[in-house]
Amino acid sequence: EIVLTQSPGTLSLSPGERATLSCRASQSVSSSYLAWYQQKPGQAPRLLIYGASSRATGISDRFSGSGSGTDFTLIVSRLEPEDFAVYYCQQYGTSPQTFGQGTKVEIK
Amino acid sequence: EVQLVESGGGLVQPGGSLRLSCAASGFTFSNYAMTWVRQAPGKGLEWVSSFSSSGSSAYYADSVKGRFTISRDSSQSTLYLLMNSLRAEDTALYYCAKNFASGIYSNMDVWGKGTTVTVSS
Numbered sequence: 001e002i003v004l005t006q007s008p009g010t011l012s013l014s015p016g017e018r019a020t021l022s023c024r025a026s027q028s029v030s031s032s033y034l035a036w037y038q039q040k041p042g043q044a045p046r047l048l049i050y051g052a053s054s055r056a057t058g059i060s061d062r063f064s065g066s067g068s069g070t071d072f073t074l075i076v077s078r079l080e081p082e083d084f085a086v087y088y089c090q091q092y093g094t095s096p097q098t099f100g101q102g103t104k105v106e107i108k
Numbered sequence: 109e110v111q112l113v114e115s116g117g118g119l120v121q122p123g124g125s126l127r128l129s130c131a132a133s134g135f136t137f138s139n140y141a142m143t144w145v146r147q148a149p150g151k152g153l154e155w156v157s158s159f160s161s162s163g164s165s166a167y168y169a170d171s172v173k174g175r176f177t178i179s180r181d182s183s184q185s186t187l188y189l190l191m192n193s194l195r196a197e198d199t200a201l202y203y204c205a206k207n208f209a210s211g212i213y214s215n216m217d218v219w220g221k222g223t224t225v226t227v228s229s
Contacts, residue, residue: 001170030213033213033214033215035215035216037153039153044203044219044220044221044222045145045153045203045216045219046219047215047216047217047218050208050215050217051215056217057217088152088153090153090155090215092213092214092215093213095167095212095213096155096167096168096169096170097143097155097158098155099152099153099154099155100152101152102152102153
């Protein structure tokens with residue numbers, strides 16, 4: 001099973017700041033089949049990025065994904081109040097699909 | 109509008125069974141793989157099972173293999189999860205999700221609001 005480790009566990013930032021989230025895989029992720037999801041309290045996850053770097057429909061260009069192999073990054077260029085949430089990475093190229101443990105982006 | 113609505117959750121005793129349903133609308137159900145993901149209280153996301161659009165491929169997390177069965181009825185645009193031999197550690201909010209493509213090796217682009225399963229005596 002591919003283990004995804006997200007860092008940091010919590011990121012304390014102010015609105016307008018840049019957020020950099022990391023997702024490291026225990027082995028290479030097949031064909032960059034890596035996605036990022038955002039989850040707010042009491043809500044279902046929402047797809048942000050798929051294929052490591054493609055933005056999902058309707059997602060602001062403030063969100064960008066990059067990486068390949070075992071190291072992936074999600075950047076939120078300028079945090080808006082609605083961006084404070086938990087972010088999960090997921091690999092879907094190898095069964096079992098796995099999620100990272102999440103990074104919480106909180107208001108400083 | 110693409111929509112997924114889960115139902116069938118509830119309180120069940122250890123060793124019991126439940127069948128979750130996920131009613132899909134707003135897209136051609138038979139063209140897409142579908143997935144169940146769960147989230148224990150206060151915890152992260154855990155992939156449970158995925159089913160290809162054709163029904164030829166079903167995959168399960170090791171934690172549920174042999175106890176859970178995923179199925180789909182394209183005539184009803186509904187996805188199911190039959191859960192047997194339930195354990196306390198199966199307690200979670202269960203989400204139904206639409207995959208981006210017909211195969212199971214694809215991300216989930218639409219999620220339902222979830223249905224809660226509580227396993228307790």
